[in-house]
Amino acid sequence: MSLALDISWSRPDFRLTVDCEFPDSGITALFGRSGSGKTTLLRCIAGLERAPRATVRFNADVWQDDHHFLPPHQRPLGYVFQESSLFSHLDARANLEYGLQRVPAARRRIGFDQAVQFMGLESLLAHRAGELSAGQRQRVAIARALLTSPQLLLMDEPLSNLDLASRAEILPHLERLHDALSIPIVYVSHEIGEVTRIADHIALLEGGTLRAFGPIHDLLTRPDLPLAHLEEAGSVFEGVIAQHDAQYHLSYVGIAAGRLAISLRDAPLGQRVRVRIDARDVSLALRPPEQTSITNILPGRVMDISDDRDPAQRLVRIDVGGRPLLARITLRAVTQLSIAPGIALYAQVKSVALMN
């Protein structure tokens, strides 16, 4: 058990109802539209908001119940705010040291130099917040939160106020954070692209209610949830770099269902990677396709078929090696090929995107 929440908070203008337990490692994305209660939920976890009659427990500690309320400064968490939150009266170094100095030396697990190097801040330390770009400020803010050696990291849309270039500059840092830290991260976002890149779990919020919660590969492809019906709907697979083919400029990623070819990557063999396959890039064949230009073909079995936003299209969920793969094909094809739950077929994948 890690972070356990039981919140049922009604106010005239909004309500928040969440009862769930977050995993004790990896990144959990709080996903939903603006106004769905993501930030409020994050603030309840941090103790910045005090929902009446709520329970918040972290590991063996009670942070909030009917009798206790641990104020935010006594909770071992880090919080990265949506907008730049650097103290304007301090330079970057003093901002970083602000949290570090308030953590007893015995409980520090991340050193100053380590955090600076991790977020690439070496050249920024003497600058004040006003002299840094938005992306640089957010990197300092993330390092500052890390320097409190948190046992739980909360991030409230840390990239949403940044331009594309700054996002691209920070995302790799976040991905490395995921690999380097063993602590759980709760990450608020309304950007599905961001979520598919970094999240391991998704908590889907709708109108203040937790609609669904589970592993990302599951929630992205569940036909009863809106994520599978997005224009950019797709599936994600974890795999390892298995082989490089210099002649054809290809790298092979091994996943449970087989091997996927991607453009040659300068990555060591055995490196763990995540790939994404868009539903619209998957076509289906009943027999092993021959004489086709498609390289990536995965055998699988149909799990279910559901309506999509466009009445001409159907969403087919296929079990490939124990993981769901989403295919968006025409109703005509479903009928002509007699595709039905339980039948075996071959998924032809036209395009595979490496996420990191």
Added chain:
Amino acid sequence: MSASFYSPDDLVALWISLKLAAITVVLLLLLCTPMAWWLAMTRSRLRVVGEAMAALPLVLPPTVLGFYLLLFLGPHGWGGRLMHGLGMQPLAFSFGGLVLGSMLYSMPFVIQPLQGAFQSVGVRALEVAATLRASPLDRFFTVAVPLARRGFITGSVLAFAHTLGEFGVVLMLGGNIPGRTQTASIVIFNHAEAFDYAAAQRLSLTLLIACFALLLIVYAANRRVPEIAASA
């Protein structure tokens, strides 16, 4: 400046004015900081009452303020009887009474800039500090006060200058006792009344230059700081 430029009485009065202004400012900062913090942070409906009371000395004629203080502190007032009961000297017609009067008179000049400065610090910076393990008191001194420093500078200087120039309250409350409660602004009035315009001119010019210099400090400080805080 030589002693011959000012008369000994002038110098004593200037010293009393400076001492009064300095003590008033220090006491006001101690008293008004928590009050301004409360006014800036509270969501209570009592806030408007507090704001109106804090602004009252701005619009009240100084003689009215001085008159009520005189009644309050005099031998038959609550304050006077309380002091007497505690075996203390009455405050009316004493330097202590002047300090009390000046504090009331100059209070808005400290509270209002401080309240505005605390409000502009905002809740977010304090929340950030909380998530960085700072306790409420820690947050106040390491985040709120440094970010509100413009308010402290403005409030201190305005209250200092305003106390230097105070006349009505002093006259009502302190009388005009040389060496004890006679301030520079009262001496100027005495000089002018005695048609000693040269003497009045010397002191007036001194106060004029002092006040202008102080205001210059305020505006210089307010101009410099926002450049750093702008992108906060």
